[in-house]
Amino acid sequence: MLKDIIGHEDIKHSLRVIQNKLPSLLLFTGPKGVGKKHTALNLIDEIYKGSFTSRLDTHPDILILEPDTKVFKLELIESMKNFISETAFELDSKFVILRDADLMNKESANSCLKIFEDAPENTYFIILAESKELLIDTIRSRGLSFEFSPIKDLKKYLPELTETEVKLMGGCIGKRSTLSELGVDSLYSEVSQLLCDFKNVNYAFILDWFIAHKEIEIPLLNTLFLLASQDLAKKNKSLNTSLIFLNSCKDFKDKIPTNLRLDMHFKNMLIQNRKNLEDIETPILVKEKPVIPITTETLDPIDRINLEDNPEVKSFNFNDSVNPYLDKFIKISFSDDELVPLNNFVNKIVEAKLKEKHYQVDDGSLRKRFYTGFLGEMAVSLIFEKNTVDWAIGNSKIFNKADLSALGKNIGIKTVEWGKFPIVHKNPKRPEIINIREGNSIYVCGIASKENMEKNSTDDLILSDQLRQRNVKTGFYGFSDLKFLPKERVIQKLNR
Numbered sequence: 410m411l412k413d414i415i416g417h418e419d420i421k422h423s424l425r426v427i428q429n430k431l432p433s434l435l436l437f438t439g440p441k442g443v444g445k446k447h448t449a450l451n452l453i454d455e456i457y458k459g460s461f462t463s464r465l466d467t468h469p470d471i472l473i474l475e476p477d478t479k480v481f482k483l484e485l486i487e488s489m490k491n492f493i494s495e496t497a498f499e500l501d502s503k504f505v506i507l508r509d510a511d512l513m514n515k516e517s518a519n520s521c522l523k524i525f526e527d528a529p530e531n532t533y534f535i536i537l538a539e540s541k542e543l544l545i546d547t548i549r550s551r552g553l554s555f556e557f558s559p560i561k562d563l564k565k566y567l568p569e570l571t572e573t574e575v576k577l578m579g580g581c582i583g584k585r586s587t588l589s590e591l592g593v594d595s596l597y598s599e600v601s602q603l604l605c606d607f608k609n610v611n612y613a614f615i616l617d618w619f620i621a622h623k624e625i626e627i628p629l630l631n632t633l634f635l636l637a638s639q640d641l642a643k644k645n646k647s648l649n650t651s652l653i654f655l656n657s658c659k660d661f662k663d664k665i666p667t668n669l670r671l672d673m674h675f676k677n678m679l680i681q682n683r684k685n686l687e688d689i690e691t692p693i694l695v696k697e698k699p700v701i702p703i704t705t706e707t708l709d710p711i712d713r714i715n716l717e718d719n720p721e722v723k724s725f726n727f728n729d730s731v732n733p734y735l736d737k738f739i740k741i742s743f744s745d746d747e748l749v750p751l752n753n754f755v756n757k758i759v760e761a762k763l764k765e766k767h768y769q770v771d772d773g774s775l776r777k778r779f780y781t782g783f784l785g786e787m788a789v790s791l792i793f794e795k796n797t798v799d800w801a802i803g804n805s806k807i808f809n810k811a812d813l814s815a816l817g818k819n820i821g822i823k824t825v826e827w828g829k830f831p832i833v834h835k836n837p838k839r840p841e842i843i844n845i846r847e848g849n850s851i852y853v854c855g856i857a858s859k860e861n862m863e864k865n866s867t868d869d870l871i872l873s874d875q876l877r878q879r880n881v882k883t884g885f886y887g888f889s890d891l892k893f894l895p896k897e898r899v900i901q902k903l904n905r
Contacts, residue, residue, distance in 0.1 A: 474508065605641070608650060
């Protein structure tokens, strides 16, 4: 009965309204395990007032078709044709439920559409699909559609669920039995420990671990690694490993619907991640330079410009204008050990950039600027629980893209040292997240809109004649107008 379905209140109400005048074709879409099949069977049970509750799955007048491969084969369509051609055995109607109908190819879909058109009276079809867009237009337009969304607050309905189960279910209650059988809490702990030890285990150990867990579905295994890496990153634990897996697991998740050899590709991902971790943690031998006392006279001209770029002006005092907002900033701190790969990477990138003509004049402050910038990007990555940092050295031309393009957001990131004024572009192209670096910590201040940057910028903050002549950058002081990031650190909650 519909009352036995957890959540989906709007859909249950609509189905009760139409149950006495049911359309011949219904289309239920939504993620796997969200309750589409369960709702379809309980709708039929509702129509017959609960007379067949105990045997809906095996009732002779209800046919449930489900592909056993990644393709909805024509043989299944033929079995549906034979089923509806026979007289109903016990009910006054016949019902066909087609699971994973979005796996139909064009030939199967057209054959199915022909059956829908020629079906006898009192024959009803309920199509279940994860993606409505993958169905052909003529099927989509023919049926009445209901979109099933993951259930929020599962614990309200099932308080006995553990936090790990809630995360892995993702609002899809149909996954519960599988997760319980696997004992996902202990499995999650095992994955977390593997990530913590990842840089110290050899390749043979990784392969043996994967083989020992081959009975676990790859999409679930990928989600376990994704959640574990997110939680470790929030705690600033095993940061390099966490960031690598955050990125690779997200990419792998996007490939799942189209990949037929998931086991092979997931195993290769584990091996590649181990290699990537090894590469970024390999120390680079840098020749020690003699320590020279820093005075104004010994500074490189570019470093002197860098100091002069941040004056105190009458209209703006950094401490008075920034300190009042510290409680609204999100502070991310890194340990010295976690910054070893960043040091190595910045050394590499400076070495490469000095080969580019327009960087050769900037030797004095080049490393400091890259280090501060990438540190700010790492902090933002932790907040948004996704690796947005481009660790490729590449060519300067590719750095014109938005820093959060990996999240599908046209937003940049500007990071400066504590006590200095943020420098932003004149005529800004996109909003910017303003960060302040203080030692090994980053204050993520908030988002400055384009209008905010244009309103709160002044050339008075830039004393360098070279920067003035280039006429591309200016100083920014609009902390009072920032859109502060939510403490929950969830990008979906940002109201733009």
